Amino acid sequence: MKLKHSYVAIAIFAVLGCGQAAGEESIRPAPSPLSRADDGPLVAYSELRMPCRERNPLRNAYFGDLHVHSAYSFDAYGNGTRTTPEDAYDFARGRPIELPPYDGDGNPFARVSINQPLDFMAVTDHAEYFGEMTQCLDPENAGYDTSVCAELRVPGPESYVPMAPTIVLPTPRRNALICGEDGMRCDRSISTLWEATQRAAEEAYDRSAECRFTTFVGYEYSGLPKYRNQHRNIIFRNANVTATPISYVEAPRGHMLWEQLDRQCNKAENGCEVISIPHNSNLSNGSLLAAPTGETIDMQRERARMRNVVEPLMEIFQHKGNSECMNGLSGVIGAPDELCDFEQVRKIGTYSSYKDIFAEVIDCEGEPGFFGLFNGGCVAYNDFFRGASLLGLKEERRLGVNPLKMGVIASTDTHVGTAGATDETSWTGHIVYEMTLRERLGSGYLPSNLNGNPGGLAGVWAVENSRDAIFGAFLRRETFGTSGPRILPRFFGGWDFDESLCGDPDLVAAGYERGAPMGGDLPPRGEAGAPTFIAHAVRDPGASGAPLRKLQIVKGWVDRDGEAYYRVSDLDPPRDAGPRSGYGILCAVYSDASFDPEEAAYWYLRAVQVPTRRWSAVQCDAEDENRPAQCDNDAPEFIQEMAWSSPIWYTPPD
Amino acid sequence: MLWDKFSSIVREPLSHFLFIGVVLLTADHFLNAPRQSPETISISIAEQSRLINDWRSRWTRDPTAEEMAGIIEDHVREEVLYREALILGLDSEDTIIRRRLAQKMSFLLEATDPIGQVSEDELMAFVQENRALFSTPESVTFSHLFFDRDKRANPFLDAAKALELLLSATGPDVKTDVASDRFPFGEDISNARADDMTKMFGEVFHEELTRVREGGWVGPIDSSFGSHLVFVHERHAGRIFDLDEVRDAALAAYSAQRREAAAEALYRDLRAKFEVNLEAEGALHMVLGSSSDQRFR
Numbered sequence: 001m002k003l004k005h006s007y008v009a010i011a012i013f014a015v016l017g018c019g020q021a022a023g024e025e026s027i028r029p030a031p032s033p034l035s036r037a038d039d040g041p042l043v044a045y046s047e048l049r050m051p052c053r054e055r056n057p058l059r060n061a062y063f064g065d066l067h068v069h070s071a072y073s074f075d076a077y078g079n080g081t082r083t084t085p086e087d088a089y090d091f092a093r094g095r096p097i098e099l100p101p102y103d104g105d106g107n108p109f110a111r112v113s114i115n116q117p118l119d120f121m122a123v124t125d126h127a128e129y130f131g132e133m134t135q136c137l138d139p140e141n142a143g144y145d146t147s148v149c150a151e152l153r154v155p156g157p158e159s160y161v162p163m164a165p166t167i168v169l170p171t172p173r174r175n176a177l178i179c180g181e182d183g184m185r186c187d188r189s190i191s192t193l194w195e196a197t198q199r200a201a202e203e204a205y206d207r208s209a210e211c212r213f214t215t216f217v218g219y220e221y222s223g224l225p226k227y228r229n230q231h232r233n234i235i236f237r238n239a240n241v242t243a244t245p246i247s248y249v250e251a252p253r254g255h256m257l258w259e260q261l262d263r264q265c266n267k268a269e270n271g272c273e274v275i276s277i278p279h280n281s282n283l284s285n286g287s288l289l290a291a292p293t294g295e296t297i298d299m300q301r302e303r304a305r306m307r308n309v310v311e312p313l314m315e316i317f318q319h320k321g322n323s324e325c326m327n328g329l330s331g332v333i334g335a336p337d338e339l340c341d342f343e344q345v346r347k348i349g350t351y352s353s354y355k356d357i358f359a360e361v362i363d364c365e366g367e368p369g370f371f372g373l374f375n376g377g378c379v380a381y382n383d384f385f386r387g388a389s390l391l392g393l394k395e396e397r398r399l400g401v402n403p404l405k406m407g408v409i410a411s412t413d414t415h416v417g418t419a420g421a422t423d424e425t426s427w428t429g430h431i432v433y434e435m436t437l438r439e440r441l442g443s444g445y446l447p448s449n450l451n452g453n454p455g456g457l458a459g460v461w462a463v464e465n466s467r468d469a470i471f472g473a474f475l476r477r478e479t480f481g482t483s484g485p486r487i488l489p490r491f492f493g494g495w496d497f498d499e500s501l502c503g504d505p506d507l508v509a510a511g512y513e514r515g516a517p518m519g520g521d522l523p524p525r526g527e528a529g530a531p532t533f534i535a536h537a538v539r540d541p542g543a544s545g546a547p548l549r550k551l552q553i554v555k556g557w558v559d560r561d562g563e564a565y566y567r568v569s570d571l572d573p574p575r576d577a578g579p580r581s582g583y584g585i586l587c588a589v590y591s592d593a594s595f596d597p598e599e600a601a602y603w604y605l606r607a608v609q610v611p612t613r614r615w616s617a618v619q620c621d622a623e624d625e626n627r628p629a630q631c632d633n634d635a636p637e638f639i640q641e642m643a644w645s646s647p648i649w650y651t652p653p654d
Numbered sequence: 655m656l657w658d659k660f661s662s663i664v665r666e667p668l669s670h671f672l673f674i675g676v677v678l679l680t681a682d683h684f685l686n687a688p689r690q691s692p693e694t695i696s697i698s699i700a701e702q703s704r705l706i707n708d709w710r711s712r713w714t715r716d717p718t719a720e721e722m723a724g725i726i727e728d729h730v731r732e733e734v735l736y737r738e739a740l741i742l743g744l745d746s747e748d749t750i751i752r753r754r755l756a757q758k759m760s761f762l763l764e765a766t767d768p769i770g771q772v773s774e775d776e777l778m779a780f781v782q783e784n785r786a787l788f789s790t791p792e793s794v795t796f797s798h799l800f801f802d803r804d805k806r807a808n809p810f811l812d813a814a815k816a817l818e819l820l821l822s823a824t825g826p827d828v829k830t831d832v833a834s835d836r837f838p839f840g841e842d843i844s845n846a847r848a849d850d851m852t853k854m855f856g857e858v859f860h861e862e863l864t865r866v867r868e869g870g871w872v873g874p875i876d877s878s879f880g881s882h883l884v885f886v887h888e889r890h891a892g893r894i895f896d897l898d899e900v901r902d903a904a905l906a907a908y909s910a911q912r913r914e915a916a917a918e919a920l921y922r923d924l925r926a927k928f929e930v931n932l933e934a935e936g937a938l939h940m941v942l943g944s945s946s947d948q949r950f951r
Contacts, residue, residue: 048910050787050903054845117849187749208787209900212849243753250750264754267708270761298724309712486853488838505836538838541856541878574804583804584879585838 042463043472046271047238052211052464058508059461059478061488062470064120065092065419066218066458067233067279067318067411072125072193073220074133076415078152078160079432083417085123085200092118092419093204093213099416100432101155109435112428116486116542118420118457119465122218123197124233127245128167130193131186135178143178143185157433170225172249183249190244194219202239211465217241221257221276223248226370228377229283230254233315233411234261237273237471241265255292258306266310275474277409279315281388282323282345283447285369286380289314289388291395292403304395304403313474316385316481316644317410317456319430320447321345324385324644325566330363331381332390334566339608342639343483345447346375375447389647390556390564393600396651397558407477407519407646408604410456420457422484423544424615425622427454437619441630450635454615456483459643461490461517477519482643485540487548491518491605493648495528502574502587507534518605519646530595531650535571536587537607537643547582549610549640553590556647557601567594568606582610602647611638695733697726705729763917772908778897780908787907788900791892793845794863796884802835803880813874813881820871820883837879845890855879
């Protein structure tokens, strides 16, 4: 008998007894909880599970992937992926899985395993097509024999394209061939894959006191009107989820999604709780992280509030590029930042291509474009975390609430189930048409192949590895993203931190006691002058990591005239370290002398590695006789991988 | 106590069905009664406080008078549209609503709590059956001294010199005499599993450590951060917990399992009242099974 997800009864364990539960004499009891204003149990479970045997009140870093596709996704399946959600969870836990494509005898292209297992993960398949997929793959279903389904079943680069209109049309419509004119055939078969998704998450979740692996039930909301990307990953706190996923078909606008998630889940009073994480804003032509729409200012304010609650995080980095920042865009003022070019799928002033269409990459200048998913159309400052967060500050001035108050995570967006496979050297591609080095180095339909990268990881600071502890970090925005390595960035903001903290063993405790961690708001200012920040980072100790080169603090602020600015500051390396090209541990305390209490601002930390070889270079190094001609290409040979912390915010008094 | 009696009645499945029956009859009466114009939408104090609480839990403050008017108006709008939709019978045709109602009903079934006494043997058997949940793997408890590559010209040499010092002295406190550096994850590591060690020190260090014997300073061992001297205190074998260590958790899990079984039995009783008339035979073959051996391709 297994514990199943249908234990909806909410059992709250007494969490403080867990030290004893662990047993053996030699095991130390968990340290006493940190004393804080909101003193209380460290985690209140919303589900039935063994309390974790280890619990760190000063919080541990956990790494995961919240953007993983299996064969349940129409595009992955169409391309030939046959990896199930179970396989993807297996992969994340260190077990080998098969990679597509399969030959005529059903043999996989390869078997691969991850270099270091993940701590948490969610499978996020495209929910718009759960019904269509069930129709297309089950011969007993009425939709099975349609031409659209027949085409889908034969692996090919475009075999799923006839299904695309559902998400590309500004008014979504189910495919009438597969689903019938009223769409009911597909509506009725959504639950087959939705329930399978839930079962897979349940089976892989470690509910024992070891707390080794956490899964989340999730799906991808895949709205793509006119190919401008509106995608989000929807992640549930526990096994209590909506009866069916709310997809683009049910909620064709962002505010409809937030409203329905809020009503059908957060307010359902059955233990359901949910967040939505937008991704690939870099491909949204200025439309994904935009100011709230609505006829009246009240309506806009209401939508801003809704978004502030339902979308506490965004995905800053993944396979299809970097969404942190881009140089040369209007709307924000600041010196060029060379690290914004890192894994950028396109740059302003260059040409992008899709099939026969070539287009100059231009600035949206306030008018959203389209075709972003194919690297087309315009780009806007709010397509990127840095600019969107500035827009959020501006909107907060206007509406009294910040609709774009987002922490950050990164993920892979793998479409072959290889969750967390971010190692540059061993990466084997995240879509079927990237499996060989030759293919990877070529050009693809999407911003992938030579333009793409292995993606990144989601990081959280949490007291233990359980659903409630990690979801709590999502809600607190105490999260970070990395471009792949397991870098551990720590960031605290307060008013009285000084240099000596870097040598203090109680640095982290002081950070929590006297300040706010990443994702928080600066505590009340009182009489203090300038805010101070503790910036700390530890390198990835593993083989795919490298020493750290430097720490940087990025500040964004809106001045009294409503102009938006940013500034990147390099922090000095530790004084007691000799000159080094790279460090294992970096620490600095930074005081923001330019602080103006009348200006809204945010600060986030970047921890940057020494230059290392990009996947496209290091994988060519390993080839001798069969070195593909494509190894001679324009991609940079070296990259500087990094971690981005969630910001700490300051709001001026009214 | 009267309350206990009341709550036990409330928990009684029969009460649920009676209650639901009353609700349905009332609804039927309401829907089929001739419509009066104008109809009344009453919003009780209790309902108003629920609306206010909803608001508070979302925005962590009280609504202003203007916002309160908006909340009431939204509620009225929902109620008006809801009633009209019921009159048009929209509820019975909508798949989403059907699913939501079914989901609510199954929550209701599971909320019944028929668990009585659980015997020691039952509980023990449950722990055995679910040993994956109630066990702990092998781990190691050790102390180490860290020689930071960032701060030293030759951390390995410094560590080797320190080891000589440690081996020539005796007593547990001797390590405080050695000038070593602070390690980001601490110097005393307890109950670390293999994966914990890789996360803190890297793969190479972990491999080396597996070869270290208990009870003595050994080293230097290199990690990604520098060099280390290691003292392994204890290696712990994996084991299943005794019932006394996990009694509360086991009881909760077991009760939940029983509750689910009871809910399933209630459902089967309900199901028995229906005869299913399937138009075409065998339309339920599912290609997309979830068992991992059944490859779906």
